[in-house]
Every structure is written in structure tokens, then in C-alpha cells.
Amino acid sequence: MTFHDRVILVTGASRGIGAAIAKAFAAEGGLVFVNYRSSEAAALAVVEACRAAGGQAVAIAADVTDPEAVAAMLARIAEEAGRLDAVVNNAFAPYVFDPDRRARFWETPWASYQAQVDGALKATYNVCQAALPLMRRRGRGAIVNMATDLVARPSLAYHDYTTAKAALIGFSRTLATELGPLGLRVNCVAPGLVWPTDASARTPEAVREMLIAQTPLGRIATPEDVTGPVLFLASEASGFVTGQTLHVDGGLVMA
Amino acid sequence: MIETAGHLPGLPAGEVAWRTLEFSAWGEHVQVRVPELTTAQAGALAGHVRENARSYLRTLPVCQIVTTLDAAIARLLDRDDPWRRRAEAVLPIVTGYDRESVRLGLSGSLRSFRAPQLQRFLAEDFANPAVLDGFQPAMKGGFTRAQGPQLLLHIWAGNVPGLSLWSLICGLLVKAGTVGKVASAEPLLAGWFAQILAEIDPRLGECLAVVWWQGGDAEAERAWLDEADTIVAYGGNDALAAIRARVPVTARFLPHGHRIGFGLIGAEALDTRRAGPLARLVAQDVARWEQQGCYSPQMLFVARGGAVSPREFAERVSQELGALGLRHPRRALSVAEAAGLAAWRSREEMRGFDEDGTVVLGEAGDGWSVVCSEVARPLAPSALNRTLKIVAVDSPDAVPPLVSSARAYLQTAAVAASPRELFRIAALLGEAGVTRICGFGAMAAPEAGWHNDGRFNLLDLVRLTEIEQSAERAADGFADYVD
Numbered sequence: 216m217t218f219h220d221r222v223i224l225v226t227g228a229s230r231g232i233g234a235a236i237a238k239a240f241a242a243e244g245g246l247v248f249v250n251y252r253s254s255e256a257a258a259l260a261v262v263e264a265c266r267a268a269g270g271q272a273v274a275i276a277a278d279v280t281d282p283e284a285v286a287a288m289l290a291r292i293a294e295e296a297g298r299l300d301a302v303v304n305n306a307f308a309p310y311v312f313d314p315d316r317r318a319r320f321w322e323t324p325w326a327s328y329q330a331q332v333d334g335a336l337k338a339t340y341n342v343c344q345a346a347l348p349l350m351r352r353r354g355r356g357a358i359v360n361m362a363t364d365l366v367a368r369p370s371l372a373y374h375d376y377t378t379a380k381a382a383l384i385g386f387s388r389t390l391a392t393e394l395g396p397l398g399l400r401v402n403c404v405a406p407g408l409v410w411p412t413d414a415s416a417r418t419p420e421a422v423r424e425m426l427i428a429q430t431p432l433g434r435i436a437t438p439e440d441v442t443g444p445v446l447f448l449a450s451e452a453s454g455f456v457t458g459q460t461l462h463v464d465g466g467l468v469m470a
Numbered sequence: 471m472i473e474t475a476g477h478l479p480g481l482p483a484g485e486v487a488w489r490t491l492e493f494s495a496w497g498e499h500v501q502v503r504v505p506e507l508t509t510a511q512a513g514a515l516a517g518h519v520r521e522n523a524r525s526y527l528r529t530l531p532v533c534q535i536v537t538t539l540d541a542a543i544a545r546l547l548d549r550d551d552p553w554r555r556r557a558e559a560v561l562p563i564v565t566g567y568d569r570e571s572v573r574l575g576l577s578g579s580l581r582s583f584r585a586p587q588l589q590r591f592l593a594e595d596f597a598n599p600a601v602l603d604g605f606q607p608a609m610k611g612g613f614t615r616a617q618g619p620q621l622l623l624h625i626w627a628g629n630v631p632g633l634s635l636w637s638l639i640c641g642l643l644v645k646a647g648t649v650g651k652v653a654s655a656e657p658l659l660a661g662w663f664a665q666i667l668a669e670i671d672p673r674l675g676e677c678l679a680v681v682w683w684q685g686g687d688a689e690a691e692r693a694w695l696d697e698a699d700t701i702v703a704y705g706g707n708d709a710l711a712a713i714r715a716r717v718p719v720t721a722r723f724l725p726h727g728h729r730i731g732f733g734l735i736g737a738e739a740l741d742t743r744r745a746g747p748l749a750r751l752v753a754q755d756v757a758r759w760e761q762q763g764c765y766s767p768q769m770l771f772v773a774r775g776g777a778v779s780p781r782e783f784a785e786r787v788s789q790e791l792g793a794l795g796l797r798h799p800r801r802a803l804s805v806a807e808a809a810g811l812a813a814w815r816s817r818e819e820m821r822g823f824d825e826d827g828t829v830v831l832g833e834a835g836d837g838w839s840v841v842c843s844e845v846a847r848p849l850a851p852s853a854l855n856r857t858l859k860i861v862a863v864d865s866p867d868a869v870p871p872l873v874s875s876a877r878a879y880l881q882t883a884a885v886a887a888s889p890r891e892l893f894r895i896a897a898l899l900g901e902a903g904v905t906r907i908c909g910f911g912a913m914a915a916p917e918a919g920w921h922n923d924g925r926f927n928l929l930d931l932v933r934l935t936e937i938e939q940s941a942e943r944a945a946d947g948f949a950d951y952v953d
Binding site: 351352353354355396397398 | 785831
């Protein structure tokens, strides 16, 4: 039980990869704060699944792009748990991965970039700022930010989404440099296409087959594939690893 | 593993009773045999040492003593020398300090006793060190000669390897017949050093002895106190008071009691670039010898107003202590030490619950403890063994009043400040009772020739014999060449 007595916040955890991550922490004995924006019923179902898996869980609503909401969420975590050992910044702005209808660069307004930067970068910024006082007190802890392997290998040109995630990787490396002397680690997990999730539902079979054909491990990632690397980077098992981006895409990207 | 402590020239080992002290650490065990001398043996040994010092040591020019000491230190600095290898193998088990700490710490302190450093010792106290060899013209007129004690007794304490060498070497430099009583917590190094000296110069080896008795054994202690004309003693105030009560009124008693070291960091040292390296140096000072040395920091005063706040600095020191603990693990604590540390932690945690801004960083299971207080607190001991209290102050000027109540225990303060501030603060700290101001990272490594507890290491040991001008003038009248 790697996360027994440990407290973990997973943002955007009511569904998809976030929900799988929350359940995985719970299965390792952790107390998981399941953050969601509006899908309360889904979040409560994740909480139930966490408890069934052997951990503890609390659903906690907050729009992570709203600094005040995030501050209130962290105040509640401080009050209820008194500590915070790991944060997984998983929430991102709604995005549909549809290769057949994607916006090409000349069709992409700045507002789309801004929306993705807000969803990936500003949300992570807000959560990190609010979580740091609680994490610094113990002088140890880990932040795991969800990126994408598209930054290293833009198989499909999702301009706004990939650019925002690239910024998130730079943000994470810089933050890792700042927080290392304080005992905190910051890393990224960069999955390839994860299926099935709500976001990838529109990715057609043909595209998936194309990716599978180029992937050494010969399949598409499932949400559960992502949980192991996230737990690793959140745990003491990776105690000397910071500023890294761990690709979880079956070997599509090797770096 | 069995080791024999002490150095007993002239006493056949077979006639001496030995007691065995047991030490375990790092999964190894060592038995150390320490001599238990009868009063008669102590008397005979004292006579032997006194007589040999008179007939040999006092005839040596001080520069030759420096050469011999330098050769002995060189052997202990040589990692291939059998004595050095023995020290590196055995001292970690006896003291509990990890091997790397012993290795680095030994070399660090031994470096202070090579020939150039010993000359510095001499020059620091004597304008003309030849005054130890013969009469030298005095500024006021006439001639002066400095004589060391006939029999100088050292009573050492604690388990910091090499600490005994400071006073042992000072005594030999002033040509004193020397007897050192080793501490039960580290009974070996002084005896080894004596044996190395005896290998290099067998006759010098007859001029010093290294003995042991159970601390507080009044009878054994009195036998030696009655023999010595000068006594240098280390320990807590109670132990020193008990010794002082038994010292003959005609003997000179030089006590070195417990000390509390501290550090002071000005706001100008706390920018975002330099705070990190500074935190590393603070952690090194805290970890060195588990704060058992008199010079170790137990509290750190950090000025507000820098880019890095006292609280953030405390976090950085914590992190550095954690990292250092992986390279140099803390020695295993005794039950009493662990209980003392836990009590200190929980007292500070209670303060935190009172919401006075006290924060205990890290966890009880960590090999270090850092407390950060936003409320100015007077200097007080930490729980040692890598425990540090960091106190936020509005300015360095707040510090002297916070340390002055511990005046009797002050010695070393590390200061990080601009040159102008350093000298301004040094004046205030000196007035408060501080006798040594150093940079961070150097707290546990006093420079050669430092004045321990603000006193003269060599001058305090000697007695001057002066030929006044009147005697010189009168002698002229009795010369066979007088007109």
C-alpha cells in the first residue's frame, strides 16, 4: 500500500484518465480528493469506486481555471486532511480529437490557443500556487502534470492543444528547478492516444489502426495504462526523478 | 575486534588492570580495553612523565617539536598509513558517526596541526616563539623565558574524534610533561597519537601518557589532580565544578564548559541566487559531528526582508539536511537521545498549536528536525543530532539581546552579512559574549591558532621567568672581564 496515509489531489477526476488515476491511488491505500467541475454524479461514482478499491475518497468541486475556487478547494483539503502529498494536474479544457474535422492552423483563432493555455497551463498554475503552502510544510511531495506525446511527435496537428501542453512541459521543468531545493518534485506524464475516453471517442478506427501499426507494443493506451507511471512519479519510488516527461504510448515516441 | 586504549610509558602492561568498554554501530562491534591504574601506578607514571619531560622534552627546540608533531599528523593524514586505516575502521564503530563523516572530519581537523599551522599557533601567542627555548630580550628591558607546566593534565570529554588533539598538541608545544585522560565515549585517538609520536621519537614518547578512569571516580581523579600543576578540563558545568573542587589551590585550572553555537543571516545574504548555497553550508555545520562540538550551531537567526523569507530558508535547510542524511546518515541515537529529541519536537509542535507562528518542518521519522519560529526567541539549546531552530528577526540588531542571557555559554557564531554589517554585528556579538565569529560551513573547523573560548591556548599554559635589568646590570659587575 504505497499511498497509505498519503493525501492526493487529482484534478478532472470524474471521468476518463483522471478517474482511472484516482481509483489507482485509492487501491494503493491513499486518501484521494476527486476534483470535478460540474459532473457531480460521475465524481460521486468515482468516489464509490475508490472506496471499493480499498482507499478513501472525497469529491471536491472546483473550476481549476478559477483561482478563487482553487484556493477554496485547497483550504478544504488543508482542513480535512491537514497535508497534501501529491497533486495530479489532469484537468484540461474540453477538446475533441477528431482527425477528420480538426482545425488547420489558418482556421485556428488565437481564442482557441488561449482556451487551451487556460485549460492546461493556467489551471495547473492555479493548483500549484494554492497547493504549495501545504506541500512545502512537509518538505517533500510530488506534482504530476498530464501532457501528451504529441509535443514530441505531432502525428496529427492539434495546434492549440499541443502548444498548450508543450507550454505545460516547459512550465513543469522550470517549476522542478525551483522546487527541487524545497524537496518537491515535478514531472509530466505524456500519454499517446488513450482510448476509450470522452475526448478520444471521435477518433476513427482507421486513425487508431494507423497509430497501432507504428507503435512497437502494438496497441492503443487504455486509461489504466496511464495510472502506473503517474503513481510511480507521485511516489517515493521516483524520489530522485524531477523535471522529466515520461511517455506512455507503447514506444511510439522514444526520448 | 579488540582495541587497547592509552599510552603508559614505563608501566608494564601485564601489571595494569584493564576494563573492557563495548561499542556497537553500523552492524559492527568493538571492545576497547582501558587501563585502570592504582594510585601507586598513577604516581609512578606521573613521575616518569615529569622526569622525562624535564630531562628531554624541555631540551628540545620548539621547532623540533613542531617537526615531530607534523610527522605524526602526516601519518594520520595518510590514508594508506596503518594508523590512519585503523582510525577509519574503528572510530565509526566507537563514536557511531558514519565512515565518510569520520574520514572527512578527521582530515579536516588534522589539517589544522601541520607544521605551518603549528607555527601559526606559536606566532599567535608568542611574538617570538624562541621564548620557549631560552631567555629572549624583553621590550621593557631584561630577558624573558616561557616555561610550560611540569605536569599538565588534560581531562577530555565527548566523542568528537580529534578534539583531544587541540589541547594535547598545545601542551607539547610548550614542552609540558603531558597526561591526558580520555573520554569513555572516544577513548582511542589520543592514545594512538601518543604511540605514533613514540614511534617517531621514542624519547618523546616517554614524556606523555594517556590514561583513563571512570568519569566521576573521585579517588582516581584526585590521584592525578594532586600530581598536576596545570589542569585543562572539558565537560558540563557540573562535572567541571566537581573537578574544580578537588583541584589543589596551587594548581592552575583551565575549564572548557559546554557551549551553544548559533548563526546569524542578514537580509542581504538572502537573495534567490545565494540563499541555496548558504542553506547547504548551514546544513553541513548542523550535521558535522551531530552538533556534539562546542562550536556547533543550535539556533539560527534569519533576518526578514530578503527575497528569501526565514520560512523559505528553513525549508531549504531542511531539504539540504535530508540530502546530506543520504550521504552521511545520522548516527544511531541512544534511547535517552531519541526521547530528548522527541520531547523537543513535541514541545515545538505544541507552540505551533498555540498559533504563535512556530512550524515544525519534516516528520518525526526524518533524520533531522527544523523548527521555524516567526516569534523572536532567546538562544536555547536544540536537541542536538541534527536539530535546528530557525528564528525570524526583523534585523540583526535584534539578535544580541536574544543571546546575551546565554552569555556564559557563548563561543562560536557564524555570520552571513556584508563587510560593513559583519564588523558592526561582530562588535555587538562580542559584547554579548561571543568569542569566535566565522563563516557558515566553517563552524566545526576552527582555524589554526584560534583562541578557544577567547583565551590563549599556549600563553595560558606557561609561566614566565624574567631576568630584570637590575640582575643583568649587577651580573655585569661580577664578570671576570670587568674593569
